[in-house]
Amino acid sequence: MTEQMPYHEEQELNNNTSSNTHFNDILDHYISRRDLIKKTTNGAIALALASSVTGYANAQSTKSDQQHSSQTKRPEKLTFQPVAKNKKDIVTVPEGYQVNVLYKLGDAIHPAYADWDDQNIPSGPSFQFRSGDCHDGMHYFGLNKKTKHMDESVSSEGLLVMNHEYINPTFLHPKGPTKIDGHRPEDEVIRETNVHGVSIIHIKKDPITQHVSLIKDSLFNRRITATTPMDFSGVAKGSERLATVFSPKGLKTRGTHNNCGNGYTPWGTYLTTEENFIGYFQRNANDDQQRQAHEIVALKRYGLKAGSSSKYEWDTAIGHVQSQDLYDRWKANVTQSSASEDYRNSPNTFGWMVEIDPFDVKHNPVKRTSMGRFAHEDSACRVVEGEPLAFYMGDDSKGEYIYKFVSDAKWNVKDTNGGYQAGDKYLDKGTLYVAKFNQDGSGQWIELTYGKNGLDLTNPIYPFSDQADIVTFARLAADSVGATKMDRPEWCTVHPENGEVYVTLTNNSNRGIEYPTDAANPRSYEDLYADKKLQKGNVNGHIIRFKEKNNKTTDTTFEWDIYLFGAESAMPSNINLSGLTDNNDFSSPDGMWFDSRGVLWLETDDSAYTDVTNCMMLAALPGHVGDGTTATTSNGQETIVGAKVNDENLRRFLVGPKECEITGIAMTPDNKAIFVNIQHPGEESKSFDQPNSHWPATQFDPTNTTARPRSATIVITRTDGGTIAG
Ligand code: FEO
Ligand code: CA
Ligand code: CA
Ligand code: CA
Numbered sequence: 001m002t003e004q005m006p007y008h009e010e011q012e013l014n015n016n017t018s019s020n021t022h023f024n025d026i027l028d029h030y031i032s033r034r035d036l037i038k039k040t041t042n043g044a045i046a047l048a049l050a051s052s053v054t055g056y057a058n059a060q061s062t063k064s065d066q067q068h069s070s071q072t073k074r075p076e077k078l079t080f081q082p083v084a085k086n087k088k089d090i091v092t093v094p095e096g097y098q099v100n101v102l103y104k105l106g107d108a109i110h111p112a113y114a115d116w117d118d119q120n121i122p123s124g125p126s127f128q129f130r131s132g133d134c135h136d137g138m139h140y141f142g143l144n145k146k147t148k149h150m151d152e153s154v155s156s157e158g159l160l161v162m163n164h165e166y167i168n169p170t171f172l173h174p175k176g177p178t179k180i181d182g183h184r185p186e187d188e189v190i191r192e193t194n195v196h197g198v199s200i201i202h203i204k205k206d207p208i209t210q211h212v213s214l215i216k217d218s219l220f221n222r223r224i225t226a227t228t229p230m231d232f233s234g235v236a237k238g239s240e241r242l243a244t245v246f247s248p249k250g251l252k253t254r255g256t257h258n259n260c261g262n263g264y265t266p267w268g269t270y271l272t273t274e275e276n277f278i279g280y281f282q283r284n285a286n287d288d289q290q291r292q293a294h295e296i297v298a299l300k301r302y303g304l305k306a307g308s309s310s311k312y313e314w315d316t317a318i319g320h321v322q323s324q325d326l327y328d329r330w331k332a333n334v335t336q337s338s339a340s341e342d343y344r345n346s347p348n349t350f351g352w353m354v355e356i357d358p359f360d361v362k363h364n365p366v367k368r369t370s371m372g373r374f375a376h377e378d379s380a381c382r383v384v385e386g387e388p389l390a391f392y393m394g395d396d397s398k399g400e401y402i403y404k405f406v407s408d409a410k411w412n413v414k415d416t417n418g419g420y421q422a423g424d425k426y427l428d429k430g431t432l433y434v435a436k437f438n439q440d441g442s443g444q445w446i447e448l449t450y451g452k453n454g455l456d457l458t459n460p461i462y463p464f465s466d467q468a469d470i471v472t473f474a475r476l477a478a479d480s481v482g483a484t485k486m487d488r489p490e491w492c493t494v495h496p497e498n499g500e501v502y503v504t505l506t507n508n509s510n511r512g513i514e515y516p517t518d519a520a521n522p523r524s525y526e527d528l529y530a531d532k533k534l535q536k537g538n539v540n541g542h543i544i545r546f547k548e549k550n551n552k553t554t555d556t557t558f559e560w561d562i563y564l565f566g567a568e569s570a571m572p573s574n575i576n577l578s579g580l581t582d583n584n585d586f587s588s589p590d591g592m593w594f595d596s597r598g599v600l601w602l603e604t605d606d607s608a609y610t611d612v613t614n615c616m617m618l619a620a621l622p623g624h625v626g627d628g629t630t631a632t633t634s635n636g637q638e639t640i641v642g643a644k645v646n647d648e649n650l651r652r653f654l655v656g657p658k659e660c661e662i663t664g665i666a667m668t669p670d671n672k673a674i675f676v677n678i679q680h681p682g683e684e685s686k687s688f689d690q691p692n693s694h695w696p697a698t699q700f701d702p703t704n705t706t707a708r709p710r711s712a713t714i715v716i717t718r719t720d721g722g723t724i725a726g
Pocket of ligand 4 (some may be wrong): 490590605
C-alpha cells in the first residue's frame, strides 16, 4: 500500500505555447481595419428520492422579505473595523460580526445518513448524500414556498448551490489515498468522484437572529457528482468530437468535475464551470501514433500529452460495485476502429459551462457547448432588458484568454423561472468572442465564428471544419486571431450600477519571462518569500476592468484600465501601484463578486504572501474605468491604472484559517447574511495523522489539536442582526 503524492494545480497551468503575442501581423492579416469597423448511475437514487417534491421542514416566511429594499443602498464608505493580517487557525471577522459553520465536508444532506466522523470515515457511496470537498463558487436562490421556484426577494428560505472543485485526499480517506498492486481501491475512487461536483442545499434564515441552518429533510437537497448523467446542448451537440462509446452520437456524458468559479442566469439557473478538467485523464505513451496530426495539436494545447498519467488515477480502479466502464472512461486512448467505440474523445466531453436548474430535480444538467471549451473559471452575465445577454468568462491558466458569449435572443424578463428551456434560448445560439487589449486602453472582442477571421480549414494553427470545432478547441481559435495572453483570468463580475466588467488576474510567475509584459499585464518583479524563496513575474496579481464602448452588451470594442494591483504594503510605489496599506494589502485575487448594492467582494487564493498572512476576503467600493491615470511599473512598462484606493473604499473583512483558500461568495437579498467558502484548510499537511490545521473545530475550540481539517461553507452575520458592511 503506497500513499499518493498530493496534486498541485501548477502542474497544468502552462499550456499556451502558441506564439500568438508575436503574431500581431497575422492578426492584421486576418482582421482588416475594415472588418473591425464593420463588426461593430449514482444519480439514479437521488432522482428517485426527489421525484416528487412534496414537503420540507417548516421555514418561516417573514415580513422582512418585503422590507429589504431599505438595505439595498450602496454604503458611502466602509466602516467595519478592518481585520489584521494573521496566521491563526480560525476565520477572523470584524468586531460585531459572527461566524457560523454551515456545511462541512461529509455533512449529511439526508436524515438517513449520520454525520461525518473523523474516526470512522463514511463509505464512498454515502457521499451521494453528503457534502463534497473543496467548496468553491456559490450562489443563493431565494425560494418561493408557493410556486417552489426562484424568488429573488426571499431571504428567509432558499437554495444554496455550490461547487466542490477537487479534493484534499490526505484527509478524505481513513489513512489518506492508497493504491494496492497498481490499483486505487474502488471505495476510495467512489468517495472521490462523489465529493466532486455540485451541492444544492435547502436553507432557512431566522428573521430575528439571522441564524442560517440546513433543512436536512428537504427533497431539494441533492448532489451532482463526477458521475451524474449530463446532456450536451448547443453547437457541438452531436459533433463527432464528442462521440464516445457511452454516447456514440455525442449527445451525453457522465459527470462534471473541477468546478471552480460559478455563474448564474437571470432566469434562475446555476452555471458551474469545468476548470482543470484535463488532468483527470490518462493517455498511453504510444497514443500519438494512433492519432491524426490535428488531434495531437488539440490534445497538446489542452495539456494532455501522450504518456500523461491521471491526477487521481481513477482509471486504475477495478469495478466490483460500479461498472468497469466508469473507470475506463478516464483513459483517453484510441483502442478501437472508431471514436464511437472507445474513450479517445472523453476529454472533449469536459471543459464546458454546465447549466443546473436547482429547482428542477427531474432533468439532467446541460453542458452548454456554444460558450466554448477551456479551463472555465467563472462567468458573469450582464443583463439589460431588451438587449442580448453577455456572459463574460475567464480561462484560468498562464497566458490564457478572456471570452464573451453574446446570446442571439434579447432578454425578456418573462423568461424568469424558464429553466432549461430558457437556457436553450439564451445559451445555445449566440456568438463567442475573445478579448484583445491594446496598449492605449482600447480593446476589441474578436469573433470566433467559422468562416471569419481565418477560422476555417486553411487555418495554419488548426484546420477548423465547422463551428463545433471552434467551440471545442476555442483556445486554438483564440490563438489564431491574436487574443491577449493574460495573467490567469479567474472570476468575472459586472458592476450593478454602470455595467462595467471586472476580471481577476490572479498572478503569473512567467510574466516578463516567457510572456513579455504588456499594458494590460504590466508587472514583472521579484519578491522574497519568508526572506529566502525568490518569487518572480506578476507575483501578486491584479484586477482589470472594462467598459463596452457604447455601453451595449453587443459592442465589439471596449475601454479598459487596471482597477487594483495586489501587493505588499511595503513594496515600492511602482509595484504597489494602488497604494495599498496594512488595512487592505493582499495577494492573488481570485473569487470576486459585486453584491446587489455595488459592494465588491474580493477573495484570495494565495501562496506568495502566506509567509505573513493566511488568505483573506476584502470589501471594496470601486469607482469607474478611467478614474485614474497612466503609470510606469518597476519594470518600465507603461500602463493605465484606476484611482488609488484608501481604507474607506478597500478594507480587509476576513482572514481564513491556515493553508486555506477563500472562495465562493453569496448573500441573501436582504444583505444580512453572507456565505463564504473555506477551501482546503491544512492543504500542505504531509499525512492524515499530522494535520497542519484543525479548522473548523478550532473556530469554536481554539485548543483543539486533534480534528481533521475540512472544507466548509460559513455564514457571517452581524451580532445586532444588521446589514453586512452597511
Ligand atoms: Fe480553481 Fe482558477 O481556481
Ligand atoms: Ca514577500
Ligand atoms: Ca479560483
Ligand atoms: Ca486560483
